[in-house]
Amino acid sequence: MKLSRKEVQHIALLARLGLSEDEIEKFRHQLSDILDNFDVLEQLDTTDVPPTAQSIALQNVFRPDVPKSSCPVGEILANAPQREGDSFKVRAVLE
Amino acid sequence: MDNLHKLTIGQAHKLLKEKKVSAVELAKVCLAHLSAVDKKVQACVTICHDLALEQAKEADKTIGKGEMQPLTGIPALIKDVICTRGIKTTCSSKILENFIPPYDATVMKKLRSAKAVILGKANMDEFAMGSSTENSAFFPTRNPWDLNRVPGGSSGGSAAAVSIDEAIYALGSDTGGSIRQPAGFCSVVGLKPTYGRVSRFGLVAFASSLDQIGPLTKDVTDCALVLNAIAGHDPLDSTSAPQPVPDFTRSLKPDIKGMRIGVPKDYFVEGMQPEVRQGIEAAIGKLQELGAVVDRDVSLPLTRYALAVYYIIAPSEASANLARYDGVKYGYSYQDTTNMWEAMEKTKQFGFGAEVKRRIMLGTYALSAGYYDAYYLKAQKVRTLIIKEFKSAFEKYDALVTPTSPTVPFKLGEKVDDPVQMYLSDVCTLPINIAGLPAISVPAGFVDGLPFGMQIIGKPFDEETILHLAYAYEQATDWHKRKPTNK
Numbered sequence: 001m002k003l004s005r006k007e008v009q010h011i012a013l014l015a016r017l018g019l020s021e022d023e024i025e026k027f028r029h030q031l032s033d034i035l036d037n038f039d040v041l042e043q044l045d046t047t048d049v050p051p052t053a054q055s056i057a058l059q060n061v062f063r064p065d066v067p068k069s070s071c072p073v074g075e076i077l078a079n080a081p082q083r084e085g086d087s088f089k090v091r092a093v094l095e
Numbered sequence: 096m097d098n099l100h101k102l103t104i105g106q107a108h109k110l111l112k113e114k115k116v117s118a119v120e121l122a123k124v125c126l127a128h129l130s131a132v133d134k135k136v137q138a139c140v141t142i143c144h145d146l147a148l149e150q151a152k153e154a155d156k157t158i159g160k161g162e163m164q165p166l167t168g169i170p171a172l173i174k175d176v177i178c179t180r181g182i183k184t185t186c187s188s189k190i191l192e193n194f195i196p197p198y199d200a201t202v203m204k205k206l207r208s209a210k211a212v213i214l215g216k217a218n219m220d221e222f223a224m225g226s227s228t229e230n231s232a233f234f235p236t237r238n239p240w241d242l243n244r245v246p247g248g249s250s251g252g253s254a255a256a257v258s259i260d261e262a263i264y265a266l267g268s269d270t271g272g273s274i275r276q277p278a279g280f281c282s283v284v285g286l287k288p289t290y291g292r293v294s295r296f297g298l299v300a301f302a303s304s305l306d307q308i309g310p311l312t313k314d315v316t317d318c319a320l321v322l323n324a325i326a327g328h329d330p331l332d333s334t335s336a337p338q339p340v341p342d343f344t345r346s347l348k349p350d351i352k353g354m355r356i357g358v359p360k361d362y363f364v365e366g367m368q369p370e371v372r373q374g375i376e377a378a379i380g381k382l383q384e385l386g387a388v389v390d391r392d393v394s395l396p397l398t399r400y401a402l403a404v405y406y407i408i409a410p411s412e413a414s415a416n417l418a419r420y421d422g423v424k425y426g427y428s429y430q431d432t433t434n435m436w437e438a439m440e441k442t443k444q445f446g447f448g449a450e451v452k453r454r455i456m457l458g459t460y461a462l463s464a465g466y467y468d469a470y471y472l473k474a475q476k477v478r479t480l481i482i483k484e485f486k487s488a489f490e491k492y493d494a495l496v497t498p499t500s501p502t503v504p505f506k507l508g509e510k511v512d513d514p515v516q517m518y519l520s521d522v523c524t525l526p527i528n529i530a531g532l533p534a535i536s537v538p539a540g541f542v543d544g545l546p547f548g549m550q551i552i553g554k555p556f557d558e559e560t561i562l563h564l565a566y567a568y569e570q571a572t573d574w575h576k577r578k579p580t581n582k
Contacts, residue, residue, distance in 0.1 A: 008456070011456050011459050011460050011463065012456065014459050014463060015414060015418070015443075015455050015456065015459040016418075016421075016436065016439045016440050016443065017440060017443045017444065017447075017452060017455055017456070017459075018437075018440035018441050018443060018444030018445075019444065019452070020444070023449075023452065027452075027453065027456055030453060030514055031453070031456060031457060031460065033514075033515055034406065034457060034514060034515060034518075035457075035460075037402070037403055037406070037515065038403045038406070038407060038470060040399070040400060040403050041400060041403050041404070041473050041474065041477055044400065044477055044480065046473060046476035046477060046480070049476040049477075049479050049480060050476070050479055051472055051475030051476050051478070051479065052475055052476075052478040052479045052482060053304060053475065054290065054303075054304035054334060054531070055290045055291075055304070055482060055529075055530055055531025055532075055555070056289075056290055056291045056334065056336055056531060056555070058291070058333070058334060058336070061333040061334075063330045071197045071198060072197075075197035076197055078195065078197070079193075079194055079195065079197070079424070079425035079426070080423075080424060080425065081422060081423070081425070081426070081427075081428030081430070082428070082430075088423055088424060090423055090435070091432075091433060091434065091435040091438055092433070092435065093435060
């Protein structure tokens with residue numbers, strides 16, 4: 001199976017990942033090759049098999065809700081690409 | 096005393112305890128050796144010269160007070176995917192090139208409270224995606240056994256550094272073989288603990304249901320000592336297991352008489368290097384000689400599906416985890432636009448390297464409408480079957496033994512443009528992550544001066560048995576004593 005350019009662009013849009021023209025062409029081939037290797041799974045009948053999300057099967061892990069101090073605001077914002085006062089600065093979401 | 100960098104943890108601990116050497120002297124020798132050797136090996140992304148000496152001073156105070164722990168004052172390198180408060184944590188990615196975590200990973204808290212000495216951060220494949228450390232956005236690490244070859248990956252910096260004594264030990268992370276494969280390629284000991292054994296809090300997430308932190312060390316004793324220090328339940332990681340942690344050094348016994356070992360023939364794959372096959376067979380012969388009961392005719396037929404399962408599940412989880420790098424909260428951020436979506440797309444386009452993008456694309460595809468059932472759900476179901484197959488094998492055997500990788504280290508550039516070939520180099524290690532089992536790689540021989548490792552796989556939370564077998568094998572062989580001669 002070969003992915004079309006359109007399919008590659010659609011996946012990139014879902015991931016909000018920008019790709020160059022070269023990358024679109026390269027991934028079209030490479031992803032197709034990799035996906036071909038997945039067809040092998042069709043040989044296995046998994047009709048009544050439950051899925052496993054992770055191997056030790058812990059569920060609904062709770063801990064006591066104890067109030068405590070978190071990271072200082074200044075330290076968190078120290079890594080912000082753009083800030084204004086004690087806030088992250090972002091671009092307009094609504095035009 | 097100028098050979099202090101060659102010591103194991105056990106040896107260095109003894110000298111520190113008897114006050115024959117101070118932690119500051121030890122750190123200075125290690126830093127000098129590291130600075131000299133790393134120009135060629137390129138195992139380090141960050142070297143923390145001043146901080147290491149400060150920590151060594153603290154360690155000396157602790158030793159003076161008689162409050163020493165096994166890792167007190169011992170210099171270590173940390174894979175750059177583990178958050179270190181105040182020290183850059185880059186994941187060898189442009190997108191995190193200047194990221195300084197405001198908190199420590201739980202394993203770092205543990206090391207700091209033991210007064211360990213952190214020499215720096217080790218190079219890796221970007222976001223731990225890769226098998227050769229060539230996917231580092233900064234530079235490739237070289238294999239100390241042959242500088243034209245890869246050290247394996249993704250914990251290639253950690254493995255290379257330990258093999259050439261740049262650090263006494265290192266921490267790595269393992270999602271599909273990223274500790275064990277480079278350990279085998281560099282002839283050091285590498286352990287991936289059971290999923291849930293070591294806290295993942297502060298480990299930058301790649302594939303959350305597969306990732307584990309573990310030690311890379313010069314011998315099996317050191318491996319048990321580091322595991323003792325980092326294992327244990329952590330309320331900050333909800334997948335951390337509420338299991339008691341034994342003293343792993345207690346399982347280091349040379350007598351393995353009567354232990355039942357299975358050798359799954361499915362791991363001796365087509366295309367395996369014949370000399371590696373012979374070497375692993377000889378290593379298994381050694382275990383038999385030591386009294387283990389070996390069954391060479393074990394069949395785990397689902398092994399052949401593991402590669403596909405892994406390369407659906409790991410990228411799917413990665414595509415979700417890496418969505419957070421949007422250029423808003425931290426990391427590289429594309430600024431040359433007023434459009435929010437364009438900023439996000441360009442941030443990722445210029446911030447991520449080729450392999451990371453490939454896996455984001457693959458994972459997004461496998462999770463997308465219309466393909467979710469055929470890929471992701473199907474892979475999760477086959478995962479159930481693989482776990483079951485291991486479980487029934489472990490009813491008959493105490494441990495399974497396989498090669499760590501099908502080949503010795505390959506040349507730089509050899510597989511970099513062929514992702515499918517690159518993925519095959521993890522074919523023996525990734526089924527173990529799918530099932531969440533513990534496994535260790537120990538040095539098991541050389542082909543024309545290039546090392547390979549033997550993998551020993553255990554039952555969930557039975558690191559003791561694999562450490563026991565690894566220790567007995569190590570005591571009976573000299574592979575771990577060989578050192579690379581490249582200077």
